[in-house]
Amino acid sequence: MKKMNTMQESLTQNLSPEQTMVNLFKDHRHQITADHPEKIIQLKEKAIQQVGAVGFPELTTEDWRFTNVEPLFEVPYHYDFSNQSRPFDIESIFTCDVYDLDTFSVTLLNGWFVYKNAPLTSLKDGTLIGSLSKAMEVYPDLVLKHLGSIADITKPGFSALNTAFFQDGLFIYIPEGVKVEKPIQLINIVNSENPILTHPRHLIIQEKNTKLTLVHCDHSLTNNVSFTNSISETFLDTGAEMEFYKVQNKGPNSGVMSHSFFSQKFNSKLNHTSLTLNGGFTKNLINVVLEEQEANATLNGLYLVDGNQHIDNQIQIDHASPHCISEQLFKGILDDEATAVFNGKIMVRKDAQKTLAYQNNKNLLLSDDARANAQPQLEIYADDVKCSHGATVGQLDQDAMFYLRSRGLDKRAARQLLMYAYAAEVVNRIGIEPLRERIDHLVDKRLKGELSICDQCVLHCNSKEPAVFNIDMNKI
């Protein structure tokens, strides 16, 4: 028998969200930690203690000044901690239209790994792709060595919450020297009649000299309320290369809290692009530690928000070793009453000489009520480094508008073209051509107001009632 519990019940008892979550954990401890190795159970116990002790961030908490999480907890979530990883024909709810881009596709449904054939696939070259909960069972040593080792649960935030409650997610292991040719695509779907809170947990381990392209799509199937609080931990050993594309196209009632932690060893390369096309509330936290020399991290981001949408990108790069390079470019277009936060911290440790670190955040505001907050932070303790940061908030260039109109483009077409061009600086950095074309198309559609939440990622889905968001051209 499933036991349901809702936040509403707890709220009527005037409990804080933290205490509610602690109680929820206590009540469902057995189900939440079912079949977990002992070490993981210990980690979870520690994490739930942190939730109770440190709590969730408030507007007075550093790094959270412009992002109010309170509304996320005003929802009567329904909880179901039973194992829902199962064979599932994803095509029953999707019409797939993957052209050009040939991917190895895996799916999470409401936080659980669903699959056609097996929960964990072992490729010929030794690569493992599949369910984290299955991996904990079959390869406990591999998982235990890494899981929780870089996801910091000590600060106010949501990583402790995820660590306490996660039950499944994506697991990828790439043995030394293996270059995975096909991009792996993770489709993270929330599909529920009732509001739900999920905690997907991903673990990606790349041994020496490996290569991986991961496309991670966050997607809503309905406009129902949901809150996804995910963590991914990625380990890039010596010479490992990763291209990580995160595409977020969520409904207006969805909350996304996405933590990505990266550990980079000698000469490893990370190229991360986050693309937020739609979302009610989105906070992306990216945390990179350049642990050894010659490591290189490039983080690009594009966000297109309107209505009451809120996007927060919080980036932390820790230059812990000399001769590393980090580069960030985040651009956004905001309309209506949308709000955006960019919080980028670059830490250069005392020994990290010859560091190159660049950061840039640019915002295009289309309405008087849209708001962008940029908080660049540099902390430099080494003396032989090159670091720079910049942040701009602006409007469409009137000279360019006139130039285009003088060639016969009306206001609307001219604005669209300029916004498209603005976004192109980020889109053009996408290395894989079919993916770049696909994303280029999505951005174009989004700016024309033709993108629904069902035009997801690299797939194409047919929903009964597509919700369309429109950046209103007439307000500019």
Add this chain to the structure above:
Amino acid sequence: MLIIKDLKVSIQGKTILNKLNLEVKTGEVHAIMGPNGTGKSTLASVIAGRDMFDVDAGEISFMGQDLLDMDPEVRAREGVFLGFQYPVEIPGVSMALFLRTAINEKRKYHGLEPLSGAEFLKLMEKRKKLVDIHSKLTNRAVNEGFSGGEKKKNEIFQMAMLEPKLSILDETDSGLDIDALKVVANGVNKLRSAENSTIIITHYQRLLQYIIPDFVHVMYDGRIVKSGGKQLAYELEEKGYEWVKNEVGIREEI
């Protein structure tokens, strides 16, 4: 084709054009010369529809229609083209996308089917040949990183693609070396016909050695103070603008 009557234009209360009159007939090439700051570029911008200027009085008719009543894009679709003194860089938008959008907007306006990709490419190659521009400008983003000469050549190329009835070239010769100047002049001459008209705005007589105008006008203090044939350009080069001022009896306001 173009009739300007008693045009008075100001920006933030400051009068720039005052009682300006000009008539350009179909098939004619007019050159407007004059010292800096006399309103030549303002005139070009006002004809093209830049809204930062206030038209306080006067009228402009184009092919019998009230031009001042039209949005800039409508003027463009009706056949007005402005070659910019400072073409704007638009990173991220390819020349091909930009021009194809422009051409198809114009076609739509005139009730024509849009050009297909193949038709567009064919047209582009043809026009490139016509104006003798062989560079790969069209593969790049609009004016991004173009040299001064490339930008001006690109304006002429756009003019060739859009086939305007009236072209206004605003200081297209400024900052060009002699080779680029010849390319620009050659383009204008190739496109010149009995059906279209051109207004060349220039500071120097140099360009007019390559594009022979039918009429030359001298602007001073916001209006045309002297008009004549092509020989006026030579005279100006020889005697300087002071000569015109004395000739027409302009006295500096006290």
